[in-house]
Amino acid sequence: MAEVPLSRGTRAGLPPAVEVPGESALARALWGVRAYGFIAAMWVRSTMVYRASFAIMLLGSFAMTALDFVGIMIMFSHVDALGGFSLHEVALLYGTSATSLGLADLVLGSFDRVGTRVRDGTMDTMLVRPVPALAQVAADRFALRRLGRVAQSGLVLCWALSGVELVGSPLTPLLLAVTVLSGAAVFGAVFVVGGAFQFWAQDAAEVQNSFTYGGATMLEFPPTVFAKDLVRGVTFVIPLAFVNWLPVLRMLGRDDPLRLPGWVDFAGPAVAVACCALAGLAWRAGLRAYRSTGS
Amino acid sequence: MTDDFIVLEGLEKVFQVRRKAGLLRRERQEVRAVDGISFTVARGEMVGYIGPNGAGKSTTIKMLTGILTPSGGRLRVAGIDPSRERSRLARRIGVVFGQRTTLWWDLPLRDSYALVRRMYRIPEARFRTNLDRCVELLDLGRLLEVPVRQLSLGQRMRGDIAAALLHDPEVLYLDEPTIGLDVVSKATVRRFLSDLNSAEGTTVLLTTHDLTDIEQLCKRVMVIDHGRLMYDGALGGLHEVGESERMLVVDLERELPPIDGIEGTRTVRTEGPRQWLAFPASASAAPIVSRVAEEYPLVDLSVREPDIEDVIARMYTGR
Structure with missing residues (x-):
């Protein structure tokens, strides 16, 4: 059947209202990123209407996450070292993983609302718009106050760097940045997978949180305080270990407890890319399931 | 080429429902929400789609918009298979869900519309013309700066209808557009839809429980029950079929x-x-x-x- 032409008789004099964009995967991805940008910007504008409320939320987010680290400091007021790590070294582990999580949370923190959206039917309104649902869900309720977490963990990271001596080449600062970014990508992928999972189990937001937030807490402690099997499981089941353990251990000049070959330390970006690809597939599968069941 | 704008041929949607049957055992049950519906809608028609709750009205709309993938049958809207090319079709259709808003709760209407403009990539001049027309006809002038959550149901519905029309859709689907509205709001919405259909030639398909909507708007009505089309024709013809x-x-x-x-x-x-x-x-x-x-x-x-x-x-x- 031939496609019905776009322009209508009554409006033939006017140009068509919408140009049909390229259908290539790259064009779609770029369009998704652009759409994410302007939706997020609109949310920022709308929160800025209530400036005082925004400032309080930002401070709250900062304070809540700061308490986390205060807990670790209190622990160190009783012991000098945890599993052979000094306070500054633990702070480095904490700072890298918390910054990664904070960045992922800032960019993709809305994925725990997929279940709610499915239940109240607002998912449908996203599916009738010409913007990828992934971009819409990600940008939904974009909250700049989540910068509080990033700021707090960034400060801890800076403080840690002032107190430890990193071994390695002049490239170590670059490695640190790459570590934080690929960590953020891995956390982001977990957020997306968690969101996709909610298409099947709509109350799964808590399960997802135990993976992401629980996983982050574990990374904030040195690996030697955990049992070996647990460490192995975390390395392979959820590659969160790549977020900071292996690269940071390398930077601190320590051996990792599993004695993996040395190149594994630098596999972070590759793992991050693989995680994102898997997350993309999981999201597509989830969306397909939703569209065949409608619930 | 025929001008059949919307074509359904034996459209089906079967849901698998799992029910608890005992402590651990679960029974699978098939629910045929849409059970072989066929009809065509020509460009510029205005059609009412009625049926009791759970008859399959919303499921049909969801398949027409590409939200749901049909389990069987054939479906084309403007020559496009909605479930396969959902985003391409999205630019050519407008959807209003009566029970929930497509607008952004905390944003003023004006910002919501700005977001719609960017999502649909509507050229600035066209956007302004369409917005001005909707603002005038739907009486939205004083509401543009009000956040959506502060709007009454009738105001919000008018706002939603405007949002669905800014990109000049060729077909407008309305799922219960007058539900919960007062008499005045209902009249405004009906007058607007009627004008839209006659002046712009927009194809309109609406589901409703309110037969006054159908009487005042639609020359053609389709009655659906248990996922099957029971009647398709003029409203008056229902009397003969219904042995009234x-x-x-x-x-x-x-x-x-x-x-x-x-x-x-x-x-x-x-x-x-x-x-x-x-x-x-x-x-x-x-x-x-x-x-x-x-x-x-x-x-x-x-x-x-x-x-x-x-x-x-x-x-x-x-x-």
């Missing part, structure tokens, strides 16, 4: 036993000297009236047309 009855109300001089023996009628009620005689809507009232006048002391009479709601209610339960 007209009612002859007669006032006699005095209280008498129920009138009996007049062909094609049955007495359904008596109340003192007044009696109600039902007869098929397709039959003429004249011979019945003359026979009653011959055989009974007739004082006064009136004929009541069947209530369309009763007709449809009978269709729902009649199977």
